[in-house]
Amino acid sequence: MSQQSLTPEYFDSLYTADADPWKFETSDYEAEKYATTLAALPKSRYRSAFEIGGSIGVLTEMLAERCDSLLSVEVSEMAQQQAISRCQALSNIRFQLMQVPQSYPDEWFDLTVLSEVGYYWCLEDLQKAQRLMLDHLEPGGHLLLVHWTPYDDYYDNPLSGDEVHEAFLALPSSQLKHLGSDRAEKYRLDLFERVGIG
Numbered sequence: 001m002s003q004q005s006l007t008p009e010y011f012d013s014l015y016t017a018d019a020d021p022w023k024f025e026t027s028d029y030e031a032e033k034y035a036t037t038l039a040a041l042p043k044s045r046y047r048s049a050f051e052i053g054g055s056i057g058v059l060t061e062m063l064a065e066r067c068d069s070l071l072s073v074e075v076s077e078m079a080q081q082q083a084i085s086r087c088q089a090l091s092n093i094r095f096q097l098m099q100v101p102q103s104y105p106d107e108w109f110d111l112t113v114l115s116e117v118g119y120y121w122c123l124e125d126l127q128k129a130q131r132l133m134l135d136h137l138e139p140g141g142h143l144l145l146v147h148w149t150p151y152d153d154y155y156d157n158p159l160s161g162d163e164v165h166e167a168f169l170a171l172p173s174s175q176l177k178h179l180g181s182d183r184a185e186k187y188r189l190d191l192f193e194r195v196g197i198g
Contacts, residue, residue: 034058036146052117071096
């Protein structure tokens with residue numbers, strides 16, 4: 001089990017070995033999870049959305065249908081090039097290479113999606129990312145978390161999916177309101193709303 005956040009080089013090595021290492025394009029599990037993810041969004045449309053860790057763009061392409069503007073960031077250039085190719089016909093998506101929480105966009109969002117990323121961070125980086133997400137989420141904006149929960153399958157990860165979600169549930173309700181959960185056999189989903197500031 002790693003005690004440090006996984007590096008961009010770690011992910012580049014995975015994409016070098018397999019262009020779709022988690023079978024995002026072909027897995028029935030992923031297709032069902034994506035459908036559940038989109039169905040969990042309370043609004044039919046978002047003005048400005050932020051996707052942390054867009055990978056090869058399968059979910060990115062689906063999210064874009066619900067957003068006026070979507071910024072998708074990724075640490076692996078190899079993965080993001082696939083996403084750019086996949087979504088080239090969609091003018092409402094912006095792509096940027098970025099390692100959160102070392103960097104974060106200087107923008108406000110009404111939707112932030114953290115899907116299958118949080119457990120790659122160490123606890124310190126997760127806590128930094130939490131603060132940045134809150135600081136850049138509009139009052140009334142939504143934060144959607146989706147993570148794989150079986151821990152033994154990914155022993156390189158610093159955290160488990162449950163640990164990531166519990167860290168958000170532990171934040172003060174004066175900052176982040178928990179709107180609901182959905183737990184499947186191998187993943188969990190939690191939806192939050194940013195409480196008004198001031």
